[in-house]
Amino acid sequence: MIVIADGGSTKTNWCLLNEAGRKIHFNTEGYNPYFSDTDYIVGSLKKSLPDHLEADKLRGVYYYGAGCSTDAKKKIVGDAMAQVFVNAEIHIGHDLLASCRALLGDEPGFAAILGTGTNSCLYDGTDISLNIDSLGYFLGDEGSGCFIGKRILSDYMKGYMPKGLRESFYDNFALTNEDIFDHIYNKPLPNRFCAGFSKFLYDFKDNYEDYTFSTVEYAFTAFFENLVIHYPNYKDYKLNCVGSVGYSFRDILSIVADRYEMGVGKIIRSPIDDLVDYHMQASKKLAK
Known part of the structure; x- marks a missing residue:
């Protein structure tokens, strides 16, 4: 049995593939190593993994996570996984690579994440070939739930x-x-706190269409201006995107993309199903 996980800063989507090829989905909170250490991740997993999951019987864990962009950060998550899935081979990758594989498979193209945070890259069909750092929630993350949430909080205050x-x-x-102020400056996970208010805006969007459009359009325009247009020949690619924010506001995202003369490709809320399919196809290729 193997388990595949797509870990954002807020939530992790897991899929267990048992010996019969059956898919069993479950969720835990997100584990970004910039905000969560190994002990925290171990404790959270032990509390939240489903009872029917026999962790000691897994032979492989493929975890793609937000913040897993350096060896040091991967080690924080990998050490936690090794303590929970004691007999499994642990593979830790970046959530951006998961998005590429879910959106593009083995084909080259442009991929982005617009969820709690933001990320983007060019993908060569195997690996990420160019990534412009979004700089995180404090300095960047344009177009993300956190970016939108900060605008909402500012307007409210x-x-x-x-x-x-x-x-x-x-x-x-x-x-x-x-x-x-207390949540932002004194409490843990301020990025998650801010991002949560993008859902509030979505829930009330039909009653406040002008405000919703101006707020989200501002965020997506900042995403293009600060990130997308700086990729070489970006107009030659389609905008492929995963994440709850990009998916929920995909109509506005499409309008902004069109303004920048970039076609829209695949926009999905979560990569987990397509990511599982990618690994199943990869396993079949290895078996041949």
Whole structure:
């Protein structure tokens, strides 16, 4: 049995492939090694893995995670996986590579993540050939849920948000300005805190279409201006994207992409199903 995982900063989607080839899906929280250490990941996994999962019987773990971009960060996650899946061969990769494999398979192209955070790259059909660093939630992550969430929080705190939406925001979260500052500066996982408010905007988008469009369009325009247009010959590629933000606001994303003369390819919420298919096809090729 093997297990394949796509780990974002907020949530990890897992798929167990048993000996009969049956797929069993489950979720845990996300484990970004920039915010979570090995001990935290081990404790969380032991609490949240399903009871029916016989961790000691797994022979392979293929984990693709947000933040797993350097050997040091991969080691934080890999050490945790080794403590939980004690008999498995552990493979740790970047979530951006997972997105490439899910979106493009063995074909070259452009791939992006627009979820809690942002990432993008050119893919040569095997590996990432060029990546412009999005610089994380503090300095960049344009187009992400965190980027949108920060704009929403700023508008709420400054009183720029439409009155009815501002009232709904307080009814849902009951946050004062002091509460928000406390979450951002003093509590763990501020990126996840900010990103959560992009869902609030999506839930109320039909009642506040103009505000939703202007907020999200601003974020996606920043994504293109600061990242996409700096890839060589970017107009020659289609925009392929995974992530809840890109998927939920794909109509606005398509409008912005068209403005920059970039065609739209595959936009999916989660890469896990396509990623599992990629590994199944790879296994078949090796077996030949």
